[in-house]
Amino acid sequence: MTTTSSTTLRTAHIKAILGNELHSRLPSTKILLVGAGGIGCELLKNVVLTGFGDVTLLDLDTIDLSNLNRQFLFRKKDVKQSKAFVAAKTANQFNPSVRINPIHANIKDPQFDVAWFRSFDIVLNALDNLDARRHVNRMCLAANIPLVESGTAGYLGQVQPILKDRTECFDCLPKPVPKSFPVCTIRSTPSQPIHCIVWAKSYLLPQLFGEDENGGNELDEAEKQGENEQEIATLRKEAQAFTLVRKALRNSQPSANGKMNGNSHASGSADAARLAFDKVFSSDIKNLLSMADMWAHRAPPTPLDFDKIADGSFVLPGATGSKAQSAQTNGKHVNGNGSQTSAPEASSSSSLKDQKELSLQESLVLFVSSTHRLAARLQAGEDTISFDKDDDDTLDFVTAASNLRSAAYGIAGKSRWEIKEMAGNIIPAIATTNAIVAGIIVLQALQVLKKEYSGLRNVHIQRKAEVPLSACSVGPPSKNCAVCRDTYAEFLCDPARVTLSQFINGILGEGDGDGTGERDVSVYEAGRILSDPDFDDNLERTLESLNVSRGKFLNIVDEDGEWGTISVAIGQLPPNHSHDEPAFILPSPLPLPPKIQKPTVIEPPSTPPRKRSADEVEVLNGRPAKRPRVNDAPEVNMASPSKKRRLEEDGLLILENPNEVVDDEPELIAID
Numbered sequence: 001m002t003t004t005s006s007t008t009l010r011t012a013h014i015k016a017i018l019g020n021e022l023h024s025r026l027p028s029t030k031i032l033l034v035g036a037g038g039i040g041c042e043l044l045k046n047v048v049l050t051g052f053g054d055v056t057l058l059d060l061d062t063i064d065l066s067n068l069n070r071q072f073l074f075r076k077k078d079v080k081q082s083k084a085f086v087a088a089k090t091a092n093q094f095n096p097s098v099r100i101n102p103i104h105a106n107i108k109d110p111q112f113d114v115a116w117f118r119s120f121d122i123v124l125n126a127l128d129n130l131d132a133r134r135h136v137n138r139m140c141l142a143a144n145i146p147l148v149e150s151g152t153a154g155y156l157g158q159v160q161p162i163l164k165d166r167t168e169c170f171d172c173l174p175k176p177v178p179k180s181f182p183v184c185t186i187r188s189t190p191s192q193p194i195h196c197i198v199w200a201k202s203y204l205l206p207q208l209f210g211e212d213e214n215g216g217n218e219l220d221e222a223e224k225q226g227e228n229e230q231e232i233a234t235l236r237k238e239a240q241a242f243t244l245v246r247k248a249l250r251n252s253q254p255s256a257n258g259k260m261n262g263n264s265h266a267s268g269s270a271d272a273a274r275l276a277f278d279k280v281f282s283s284d285i286k287n288l289l290s291m292a293d294m295w296a297h298r299a300p301p302t303p304l305d306f307d308k309i310a311d312g313s314f315v316l317p318g319a320t321g322s323k324a325q326s327a328q329t330n331g332k333h334v335n336g337n338g339s340q341t342s343a344p345e346a347s348s349s350s351s352l353k354d355q356k357e358l359s360l361q362e363s364l365v366l367f368v369s370s371t372h373r374l375a376a377r378l379q380a381g382e383d384t385i386s387f388d389k390d391d392d393d394t395l396d397f398v399t400a401a402s403n404l405r406s407a408a409y410g411i412a413g414k415s416r417w418e419i420k421e422m423a424g425n426i427i428p429a430i431a432t433t434n435a436i437v438a439g440i441i442v443l444q445a446l447q448v449l450k451k452e453y454s455g456l457r458n459v460h461i462q463r464k465a466e467v468p469l470s471a472c473s474v475g476p477p478s479k480n481c482a483v484c485r486d487t488y489a490e491f492l493c494d495p496a497r498v499t500l501s502q503f504i505n506g507i508l509g510e511g512d513g514d515g516t517g518e519r520d521v522s523v524y525e526a527g528r529i530l531s532d533p534d535f536d537d538n539l540e541r542t543l544e545s546l547n548v549s550r551g552k553f554l555n556i557v558d559e560d561g562e563w564g565t566i567s568v569a570i571g572q573l574p575p576n577h578s579h580d581e582p583a584f585i586l587p588s589p590l591p592l593p594p595k596i597q598k599p600t601v602i603e604p605p606s607t608p609p610r611k612r613s614a615d616e617v618e619v620l621n622g623r624p625a626k627r628p629r630v631n632d633a634p635e636v637n638m639a640s641p642s643k644k645r646r647l648e649e650d651g652l653l654i655l656e657n658p659n660e661v662v663d664d665e666p667e668l669i670a671i672d
């Protein structure tokens with residue numbers, strides 16, 4: 001059989017489905033596929049088998065053993081290799097005539113600038129985090145390249161085609177913020193297993209093995225939010241007392257084999273695990289109990305007793321008879337120095353051990369042994385240890401500590417398996433959901449390439465047996481979106497030779513102030529403000545000295561809120577650009593932002609504008625401003641911070657929250 005005939009046979013079916021015209025375009029269509037994980041592997045397979053011929057596959061990660069259950073392009077021998085390279089090599093065998101260019105890198109790296117994005121016909125996202133998704137969304141808008149965005153969470157999945165000025169972008173709709181808990185719930189009044197898990201993972205583990213020496217910032221914040229002052233003061237003292245335990249963990253010699261030493265005095269030196277236990281599960285709880293008010297309407301916790309748990313005589317209130325006994329020892333024998341002959345982590349080779357609930361005594365043994373293992377790592381030179389769901393020592397520690405805390409607060413315990421899932425924020429990935437999503441991505445991509453925009457759909461995979469897939473028409477861009485409503489432009493330059501004022505004047509050009517030309521503007525990079533009409537200190541500095549480089553965006557915001565924001569991507573000069581020419585190339589034509597309907601503003605009292613001092617404004621080299629004007633979140637409407645500033649300059653004081661105390665402003669007018 002000749003090569004031609006085998007190719008013809010290979011493509012006969014797909015050609016019949018797609019039609020000659022579209023099918024013949026696929027080999028030369030340039031696709032960027034971002035992410036070679038669960039969705040990415042399925043998608044690469046689809047892309048290759050559909051007949052696309054030029055694929056760039058980018059992923060920053062290496063293969064982990066836990067990926068193998070669903071990332072079917074990888075085998076055990078590939079663990080620790082680059083995902084992009086292995087996926088490309090495996091998928092190439094499905095169709096050797098496809099060019100797959102693997103890149104092992106972060107999509108946010110500066111070399112992947114707008115011009116690079118523009119070199120593709122379409123971008124397909126197979127990512128797993130908001131930050132990277134937002135970045136690609138923005139780059140595709142700036143480059144005006146269609147994007148198909150996707151995601152799965154267990155049985156749920158979603159595919160969203162995004163076309164500039166035609167559809168909603170990824171940021172048009174606000175995204176849910178990750179769940180957080182009030183600091184006092186975590187630190188003193190937990191009522192659910194997750195509170196104890198978060199405490200063990202995000203408070204106790206960093207306190208003992210991480211950088212955070214007193215968790216002060218969190219408490220300062222809680223105080224500002226108006227949480228109970230006395231409780232905060234107690235928590236502050238509690239945090240300071242960790243210093244002693246941290247020292248012991250870094251200096252003490254844990255007893256042999258990770259066995260717990262029931263009596264610190266008997267060993268001649270304080271045992272660090274015992275010290276940690278006594279502090280957090282006994283003294284700290286006793287301190288909290290001394291605040292009677294706190295327990296007037298809720299069940300008080302029970303301080304735990306190391307020795308009694310170790311010898312099996314500890315009884316929690318409410319536990320009675322044989323239940324109490326089995327809850328504590330599980331019938332296991334405990335020897336004289338408090339070590340259990342079969343520690344849970346060593347007791348069984350079966351994975352079932354991960355799924356059983358630990359007795360109080362087993363939690364204690366695990367607490368001591370994991371503390372010793374982590375302390376040994378610090379003593380062996382590790383600077384700090386933070387939680388990683390795949391690091392057995394940290395997972396054991398969090399399992400033990402959260403279960404002990406749950407016991408003290410009368411909360412149900414959780415197995416190591418459940419804790420891994422909860423502490424690791426794991427949403428089980430289901431290969432079938434990934435496969436369905438990957439199939440839909442290709443269908444939407446084909447729709448985009450055919451330019452049949454009426455057929456574009458936001459598709460959801462849902463857990464409804466009657467309607468497993470829902471396909472909704474795509475919405476238009478949101479009028480208020482601070483990402484896709486910007487006017488995009490590109491400024492090619494050598495950041496070491498271009499000043500901020502050259503940039504501003506160049507982009508605004510010589511117009512008459514009607515969207516172009518000289519007008520009052522502020523310039524931002526991400527959350528930093530680089531200049532505004534009252535702050536000109538940076539104007540003669542180079543972009544490089546302001547840490548503005550290739551791949552970043554500078555936003556030009558109209559001070560009067562009359563014109564839309566211009567979002568300028570910084571790109572590279574062409575290699576043949578002469579050194580004698582200006583060190584930048586302006587976009588042609590210059591960006592012309594749309595006119596904005598001016599919001600009605602209450603006439604403020606006239607007060608002379610106040611010049612800002614340098615330390616009040618942006619602090620360069622990445623340090624945050626004392627009082628940042630805008631935050632980093634793309635949802636922020638860039639017009640509103642400057643509107644807020646204008647009002648402030650006009651004498652109105654805008655409070656961040658209703659409790660903010662103002663001491664130097666005698667007259668306040670409350671406005672909504």
Ligand SMILES: Nc1ncnc2c1ncn2[C@@H]1O[C@H](COP(=O)(O)OP(=O)(O)OP(=O)(O)O)[C@@H](O)[C@H]1O
Nearest residue numbers: 035036037038059060061105106107126127128132
């Ligand atoms: N900024 C980024 N640049 C490049 N690749 C990225 C970036 N952020 C995430 N990725 C990649 O996106 C892929 C997402 O795949 P997936 O959701 O299956 O995650 P995973 O890390 O493989 O699995 P799990 O998180 O369950 O261990 C990962 O391979 C990840 O490395």
Ligand SMILES: [Zn+2]
Nearest residue numbers: 169172481484
């Ligand atoms: Zn948008």
